Amino acid sequence: MIKMRLIRLLKGAGQYVVYQILWQWLSLLVQIVIVWNIAGLIEDAGKQGIRTERILVALGIIIPGLLLRFVCDRLYTAASFRASADVKRILRGRIYQKILRLGPSYREQIGSAELVQMSGEGVEQLETYFGRYLSQFFYALLAPLTLFFVLSPIDLRTATLLLLAVPLIPLVIMLVMLVAKRLLSRYFDIYYGLGDSFLEKLQGMTTLKIYQADRAAADDMDRESERFRKITMKVLTMQLNSTSVMDIIAYGGAAVGIVSALARFASGELSLAGVLMFILLAAEFFLPMRILGSFFHIGMNGMKASDRIFAFLDLPEPEVGKAELGTGNIDIRMEALSFSYEESRPILKGITLELPAQSFVSLVGVSGSGKSTIAGILMGRNRGYGGSLRLNGEELSRVSTESLMNHLTMVGHDSRFFRASVRENLLLAKPEATELEMKEALRKVNLLSFIEAQGGLEMQLASNGSNLSGGQKQRLALARALLHDTPVYIFDEATSNIDAESEEMIMKVIHELTKSRTVLLISHRLANVVGSDNIYMLKDGKIAEAGSHAELMRQAGAYRRLFEEQSQLERFAGGRRDSHA
Template identity: 40%
Template structure:
């Protein structure tokens, strides 16, 4: 009933669970003390009414009840505080682990999970898993211990009643186990439908303009309605399953308590049990089943949390890109006889060899799907070839320190992300101590200086997805930010795709200037953009078919 892998994610936070369970047991003893004191007070009241005993006999049970109630209050508050602390720590640690994993994976992050799925996992998924840890697991341990404690207490009063109550207790876990196999499948489908609906919604919002232009919004609305209806149906299945499970547990709990009460009354009638001992057993009979009943309710929350937790485990289990600890001596990059496959079946690159010097421009051209962007992924260390090697300064890429390597390399792609921050703050990501003069110099190189000055200066805020500037301006701004970084190797992965001619010309002029002092690698479909390249590699079906200058290849 407890996933050991999910429990291992807790790390040092496991102690809060044991503290909470310990306090719950203390609270149980406080409840038993209150019940026993009340029964004693009732018994004493009966004796007082018949014989006129001293009223001072009520003082002791009253004091005990007050102390026990105070203990119960303190334990309840402390349990709540512990669960809150556990929840905060778990959410913080899990989100940190997810974030660290995403950072390590880099461009591989969304291989098997959409961005909407990642967002839902790190937000709603973590919230659900928090309930699994703070509500389900403590209740699980308490539900296993409490009936045993109650049995030890009640067996001294009447062994038959205690045995019957204890015998009925396992029926609740048995009903939970019977439901759990079906519940796991339901909750797995539930989470899948939930993320699918989130993906559909995010796609619709991001592509709303295109949907309007192509008058496809009505069709997309129908599709979203269908997705929502599927989610509604799976939600109803979850609710039906929960209701059925709750009904079974209630029948067992109330039936077991009723049977125990019936045996208690029978013992009183036979004269083998006093009325006040019977009252204690009747009041305690319900407590036999309450912990497991609460555990059953938490079980349904846990199933949803466990489903999200398995998704998190799947993400965290993805192998990290392999890196070493060596520093870089020089930045010459060699791709030697590289063969690579994403799925282990189809080779995306086949015995590819390329050389990129410390200065100059090299270009990689080819049709879509030929393997150009795969070369970029390999150069970034996101993947490692199954055959061959990538050398940086005659050192295998995987032996280099990631921080050292990335301090020398920069990438400008067709979808470079500009953060929802000011112009200055975006530049500070590339160089934390950048001066305004350096920013202005970079903006002038990409012909954005006048535009920025006239529209708020360096404090101008770039909105989400750079929606308040044009596509060409966005690419030029991305280039300017990377120019400030002053790296040794610049990779331009389709950086001039889908932008205006003016922006394309400005970017290409900067690339040519950069190549005089830096190593520049250009991925492009447009032959006109790479005429000036020192070496052009033509890739077809993952193979380097030809290489040379533009004149040599033509």
């Protein structure tokens, strides 16, 4: 079970595998010297008694030999650790670099849960593979040959018998491999599936509780966990059974060799020292291969983990754009833009629109009409679009990801915050931002006084900002976006599901941005888009109407009907609030 691609990929860690083999082999040679001295000492005692000089000579070899074996074992452990550390560093670095090359659209090709499991458990499997299994594989081949070379001059027949019995262990390993390959494939499929399911249900726990579907979700998890338990027990049973068989072969083979040596000694064909050498070293023919057998499941797990990792590393990468957008404002033009997540389900159907530099453009329409898909394409999250999308005359697909991120900022309705201080979350947008700049951004969104009352910029946020209200989270997201300071801002339902005060504050900041930036506003609430230079109303992936608010109202089409319906509902809701007051 040696995968050359894996070894080539991790050539930096390969040297430590060689060191492990070297230290084990040197330890074996030292053990042979120690056994030879002990056997000679016992033979001398049986023949003529032991002289003090002979004992001192033997001790002068045995004691340093034991110390040398201890040093070799420590060096082997150190090399094993270095190999493991290098594997984790190299592989996780490769996975990270692959994610960067895939760009913002990487989630189109791999799930987040699988990626986390691959970077965690998958890499850990290969850490053990390189740290223990690989060196043991080569040492298990080298040790019997070394012992045969040493013992064959003493008694060729017994040494040959021991050497011929050693391949029985890898034969068992090969038979087990035929069963294990399919079993481990199922094991990892179920394992990664369980991780995806668990993450999905954990993230949706609030929704499950609201609709009292948490019990059904828990039952689903129980069933999936039971499947995983059963497949795990099958893997463990297979490993236990194979270990038992290998023990029988290893110790049985050593016993056969010892019996052969004793028979040769009884017939006078082998000296006392010779028979003691075979008795004390017979097990060493089999133990390296036996230990390899115990690492067999590690090797198989490592192979399956490497298959997953290589499948990810082999994912087709989008053509990397290298064009830079330069400084200044950005003009955006879309012509016959089309996109579909699945071939049979087109989302955008020939969208043509313009976002001139320093303009305020809005996208409106019912849910599913394609508004957020356009934002995703602009941010590089949705690739493989048809038609043309140009920024300052440069096709989006030719623009480098770094340049795109430096010129466009998007604020959605679910901006992510990390369990850290407010300062650390703000510095994500501008690492070199001063305290004055961060406070000014917070002041603009009317959040500074609240933050200062909670400890200032060192205020600690809970996971995803759960210790903030919905409106406060959105205002903090806007403050972070202001620090990024890019020529283009995209607001995708940034005012949905928040209180009226926060919505008003956010819209005030957005209107201020329109004086010097290109702003694309996606909103379900038409009252927020009234001041736009141009409004595009999408329906079924197409532009149904376009124009300013006044122009669309004069057209008396779908936009006007939706606007009047929303206005009537808001007046009704306002009247009800007044009557309750």
